[in-house]
Amino acid sequence: MAVWALGINHTTAPLDLRGRFAFAIDQVEPTLHALRGALTRVPEAALISTCNRTEIYCAGEQSQLEPTLTWLAQCGGVPAELLRAHSYTLNDGLAARHAFRVASGLDSMVLGEPQILGQIKDAVRAAEAAGALGTTLSQLFQRSFAVAKEVRTSTEIGAHSISMAAAAVRLAGQLFEDLCEVRVLFVGAGEMIDLCATHFAAKNPKSIAIANRTLSRGEELANKFGAEVMRLADLPERLHEFDAVISCTASTLPLIGLGSVERALKRRRHRPMFMVDLAVPRDIEIEVKALEDVYLYTVDDLASVVQTAQANRQAAVAQAEAIVDAGVQSFLHWIEQRSTVPLIQQLNSQADEWRVNEIARARKLLAKGEDVETVLEALSKGLTQKILHGAMAELRGGDSHSRERASAAVQHFFLRKER
CATH class of the missing domain: 3.30.460.30 (Glutamyl-tRNA reductase, N-terminal domain)
Known part of the structure; x- marks a missing residue:
């Protein structure tokens, strides 16, 4: 295999x-x-x-x-x-x-x-x-x-493990003086967003919002953190409200484009935005990273942050x-x-067939009134002969080389002393 x-x-x-x-x-x-x-x-x-x-x-x-x-x-x-x-x-x-x-x-x-x-x-x-x-x-x-x-x-x-979620919080703390004054938006409602929301919620941000394609799942996560829930369709018009955006969905195409971020920055009068894209493929267009007032991090960008605890x-x-x-x-x-299982199964099957045949023969003899000791003796001899028949045939037949191989095998399998 x-x-x-x-x-x-x-x-x-x-x-x-x-x-x-x-x-x-x-x-x-x-x-x-x-x-x-x-x-x-x-x-x-x-x-x-x-x-x-x-x-x-x-x-x-x-x-x-x-x-x-x-x-x-x-x-x-x-x-x-x-x-x-x-x-x-x-x-x-x-x-x-x-x-x-x-x-x-x-x-x-x-x-x-x-x-x-x-x-x-x-x-x-x-x-x-x-x-x-x-x-x-x-x-x-x-x-x-x-x-x-x-x-x-x-x-x-x-x-001392630093997770992606904890790394995102650490980076946000480097940008904003007080996370208690930060409005945070999470896009998605999967396990990674749950982890991130847990870490951010511990810092008591000013507000938390959850945007998700499935509203019921978004509401479930929002209730956990006392957060607002919103539809993904409302994201372009409300993006400017948030200081930090963390996204991780299973979308095959970006959900947040360059144009929507540029419009959000204009409405924010170019106050900085912290963005983390944990999705693969990307949720946020890579061109957003070039905008002067946006601090965008991907999963690969977080590598240097999560390495800081490695030495410990x-x-x-x-x-x-x-x-x-x-x-x-x-x-x-x-x-x-x-690899030996099929051979073991065949060996067990053959031995079981011999056993069944000898027991059947013994029962017939007992039914005819034969002495129990005589029947048991015949049963044991019958089983022994069947077990040894192949080995005996190899030892008696073939050329000298075959007999030598058979002799070594017989000594190995039948003449070993019990330990």
Whole structure:
């Protein structure tokens, strides 16, 4: 059984390229169906897509990395060579090790951040719903969850972690003297916006508003923070009211354009605006970044902020990596054992057939009134003869080389002393 992985992340690919391969959770199932249909022998498959990475994991009789890369490039509308230049491809143990490191937060922009584990679990559930997850990938991900839990509980890898949400608050605090006087708008109502709103709400801003395509979801989040809820359609006319705008939606096109921001700045008399675009693809047109009174940050721009706490956790990295390595060795051992399962099943089936036949013969003898001791003796001899028949035939027949091999095998399997 082969396992392979293909991915791009914040260290290998620019934001705009990652945006071409961003999949909302409701797109995972049809995407997996398309992928498996494009590959031979329909492998197991799972797709992980976050703001910082898109990764495909597969398992099958033989690795199909190249066809997987070709399919993904076509899916994103880019040449295969371009994707290859910005991606990583991994087989077997290296693929497992990468999965375990990702789940443990060792491969994240924020070292030790826990959010990725929840995202992987969502991806696994989506793969299960699509019928794309088999025994091998199920084992891979269940073991990755166990490794992540051990890393989290046994090391200090997650201590002092600065999340994207906390980084956004820190940057806003550098721009505004008092966050209590800031009006904040959140665009979207997903998990990342929930996290950001939680961090900003702790600073008691002057007001909070939630703009979301689905009003009911926006109201649910707004009630949590005592915030105002508004429709996305009202965003262009009300953008000028807000000092800080944090956006993270699953939109495939920008929601906030250059023109709307320019008009908002004019109405604000060029008072500065703080904007954070955590979406992949972008929610805010990149041209906005060039405006003099706008401070726009993307997920990649936040990298330097979230790195500031890295030094405090580096001592725990070696310990975490050791846990990951142990998990990988255990998984590879499980893979190797699975190759003998069919033979074990055949051996058990043959032995069971012999057992059933000898018991049936013994029952017939007992029904005829034969002595119990005699019947038991015959049963034991019958089973012994059937078990040893193949070995005896090999020892008596064939050439000298075959007999030597048979002799070594018989001594190994039948003449070992019990320890």
